[in-house]
Amino acid sequence: MNPHLKSFGLTTLMFLVIRGVTFFTLPSLVTRIYGTNSWILIPAYVLVTLGGMALLIKGMEKHHQQSIFEVVHLHFPPFIAKLFSCLLILNFLAVGLTIINEYISMFQFTVDSSVRISRVAIFLIIAVLIVASHGLYTMTKTSIILFLISFWIIFIEILLFNDFSLTRLTPFFFRGGQFNWKGALAITYSFLGFEMLMVMSPFISKTTKAFRAVTYSYLMLCVYFTMYIILSQGLVSILQIPKIRFITLRLYGASRFPTVEYITDFLFFFFIFSAIMSSALYIWAANEGMLKLVRRKHSRTNYVLIGAVFIIIMALNISSRTWQAVSFWVGFVETCIVVICILLLLVLPYKQKVSHSSDLSANSSTSKDPNEEMAKEVP
Amino acid sequence: MYARRMMTFLIIIIIPIMLTSCLAKQIINQNGFIQTITVDKTNTADIYRMGIMFPDPEKGSTQNALSLSIEAENLPKALDHFQLKTRYSLVIGQLRNIIISRELAESVGVNKIIQTLLYNPKFPLTSRIMIHNGKASDYLKLKEDLTDYHLSNLLRKMQNQYKTGTNTLFNFVRNELEPGVDPILLQTHIEEGSVGIEGALLFKKDKPISMIDEQELQYLLMLRNKKMNVNLNISKAFLPTNQPFAVNNATSKKEIRILQVKPIPKIEIYFSIIGPLVSPINDITDHSRELTSDMIERSVEHGLNQFMRKVQASGTDPIGIGHIVRNRMSFEEWDEDTWREMFKKADIRCIVQYTLENEI
Incomplete structure (x- = not known):
């Protein structure tokens, strides 16, 4: 029998998932929207996110660690439950795909234009599906290793403080930015990731303090994001930052070290772990939802289908502008889903699982012990 | 079970390595690592004489540099031409020096020159940018690999001596865009076949307006750093x-x-x-x-x-x-x-x- 998720594994997994790939653009976005010294807003964003997570965990506790799919199937008529589950599944898959696309776009930006997005995507999609198909426990264990081999990069940034100027940071707060709601929402998406708890909850050990474990991830990321934004605003002028698409990569590119002069590729390589884990977790969550919808539960078939659909979508000639728009709307839907799910979990009363009810039990795996499920997934 | 986990872990490691390194097989001594780019003015507007210099990979010595030049609108066009003129694959990622003629910098501004060069994401922002009072392409005629290692070493020596450096492409662009500070660039010269630093140029936005001689260079650096x-x-x-x-x-x-x-x-x-x-x-x-x-x-x-x-x-x-x-x-x-x-x-x-x- 596989053990449930423990605190450290949950912390590392959520760290990699939330860090994702958006943090490459985050300093530019925050500066463009909020202007000077906008780094101060990062802790505020984290606090709001933690508030949302606290409510979500309260709701999860109320429902005795049932996943959102189980809660929905238990409370709503099958048609509505299936429709809502489909929306969740599609959104999770879309998030997984946009993460892959975003990483590869950056990869092309870093390496050169000879990189074919559709071809490189195949490799990344395969890697993501392999990780996702091994289930949550293996993902958590892998995340510990990946966390340990990629966390040190933050210390390289400290070397850049040589060139850092407080004068450049200016004494002004929130000046020179061009606030718009679209941008403010896009920043919010960078902090999403905790909503995965509503699918992961049955797999988390009862002794694990999920809130505390994920809060540690957010606190680390708060330091991480804040430091990158302070660095960006203290190294490059506020007029220049919004013009730079991937400011974090630019800072790496401008770093000069005694032995290596161009280290962007080397450092960028380590962020693939975040991209893989982040995308894999969303795809795993989508698969969990799909397993609740169908009678015959073939996890691997689902992953193969997802992979095929992803490869076809990546092979289509979709412009980068369309991807950006899709990415924004996927984030928007995800934010709405988070809010709705939190409300549902808080409002709906707890309902015990009915072990042998005809339709429900056939269509979902709620009656099973998650351990059994995990034992199947992770031999 | 342990073996399967190890296998998964190996796959996760190998795929990123494949993604980030060996995209195309390249034999190192078939690459021409461009060390220097020179840009000069031509008689036609928006057309520049672009020159490159790279060490001859086959001769295995830093003293055998190859150079090519052409009149082109921008670096990608020039590189397309250069690719047809050499059997080596030209690589931009190791670039050390960009030398722009002062005449060109004064007439069109350094910004425009940078715009004609920076098309490739591999273009190093840490490359040193310098102004030459005369024809920048004169550097390509030097028999030694002066522009490659000598100039680069000279700047590194200065940097170590003063414990500061301000001549990179990144620094120039940053100062140019920053409110309340103007950029400076070093001016180089060739004397008896040897390359050296003549002083520094003060810029108003991206155009040079006056020269600081080598005696005063230190005061300028003291005031800037x-x-x-x-x-x-x-x-x-x-x-x-x-x-x-x-x-x-x-x-x-x-x-x-x-x-x-x-x-x-x-x-x-x-x-x-x-x-x-x-x-x-x-x-x-x-x-x-x-x-x-x-x-x-x-x-x-x-x-x-x-x-x-x-x-x-x-x-x-x-x-x-x-x-x-x-x-x-x-x-x-x-x-x-x-x-x-x-x-x-x-x-x-x-x-x-x-x-x-x-x-x-």
Whole structure:
């Protein structure tokens, strides 16, 4: 029998998932929207996110660690439950795909234009599906290793403080930015990731303090994001930052070290772990939802289908502008889903699982012990 | 089970490695690693003479450099041409020097040149950008690999000596876009087949407007950098001796204090210098024992203040005083052009405090 998720594994997994790939653009976005010294807003964003997570965990506790799919199937008529589950599944898959696309776009930006997005995507999609198909426990264990081999990069940034100027940071707060709601929402998406708890909850050990474990991830990321934004605003002028698409990569590119002069590729390589884990977790969550919808539960078939659909979508000639728009709307839907799910979990009363009810039990795996499920997934 | 997990882990590691490194098989000694790019003016507008230099990979020596040049609109077009002229695959990621002719920099501005070069994401932002008073392509005719390693080593040596560096592409672009500070670039020259630094050019936005000679370069760097290493010559006019002295390998720290912003900015720039005083043999130098820190301070202050007047007259602010003044104004009040006028009239005084570390 596989053990449930423990605190450290949950912390590392959520760290990699939330860090994702958006943090490459985050300093530019925050500066463009909020202007000077906008780094101060990062802790505020984290606090709001933690508030949302606290409510979500309260709701999860109320429902005795049932996943959102189980809660929905238990409370709503099958048609509505299936429709809502489909929306969740599609959104999770879309998030997984946009993460892959975003990483590869950056990869092309870093390496050169000879990189074919559709071809490189195949490799990344395969890697993501392999990780996702091994289930949550293996993902958590892998995340510990990946966390340990990629966390040190933050210390390289400290070397850049040589060139850092407080004068450049200016004494002004929130000046020179061009606030718009679209941008403010896009920043919010960078902090999403905790909503995965509503699918992961049955797999988390009862002794694990999920809130505390994920809060540690957010606190680390708060330091991480804040430091990158302070660095960006203290190294490059506020007029220049919004013009730079991937400011974090630019800072790496401008770093000069005694032995290596161009280290962007080397450092960028380590962020693939975040991209893989982040995308894999969303795809795993989508698969969990799909397993609740169908009678015959073939996890691997689902992953193969997802992979095929992803490869076809990546092979289509979709412009980068369309991807950006899709990415924004996927984030928007995800934010709405988070809010709705939190409300549902808080409002709906707890309902015990009915072990042998005809339709429900056939269509979902709620009656099973998650351990059994995990034992199947992770031999 | 352990083996499967290990296999999964290996797959996760191998796929990223495949993604980030071996995209195309490239044999290292079939690559021409471009070390230097030169850009010159032509008779046609928006067409530049672009030259590249790279070490001959097959001869295996840094003294065998190959060079190519062509008139082109931008670097990608020039590289397309160069690819047909050499059997080596040209690689831009190791570029060290960009040399632009002063004539071109003055006529179209450095920004436009940078725009014609920076198409490739691999283009290193840490490459050094320099201005040459003459034809930049003259560097390609040099038989030695002067532009490749010699110039690069010369700059690195300067950087180590002063413990500061300001000549990278990244620094130029940053200063150019930043409010309240103007960029500077080093000017190079060729003398008897050898390359050297002539001084620095002061820029207004991206166009060079005046030259700082090698004697004053150190003052410019002292004023621009918060902390650096300096070697200062103390004129005998300030000493009771018949010979000049020197302050060697001293550490200079700078602090700018804004006393008043309006109507005329009043600024004091404090330097705290600590280092040994180096003299000729004391036995044959008159009154060497009567030398005081105060004399050294007056000498350095005189040099710095004189240099400051020259910079103010040029109408550019390479020191970044505007940067600090801007922080004393309201956010909306700042205007780059108004600051240039204010800077010209500003009452700026350099004050030096010297600590005699030792007498050598």
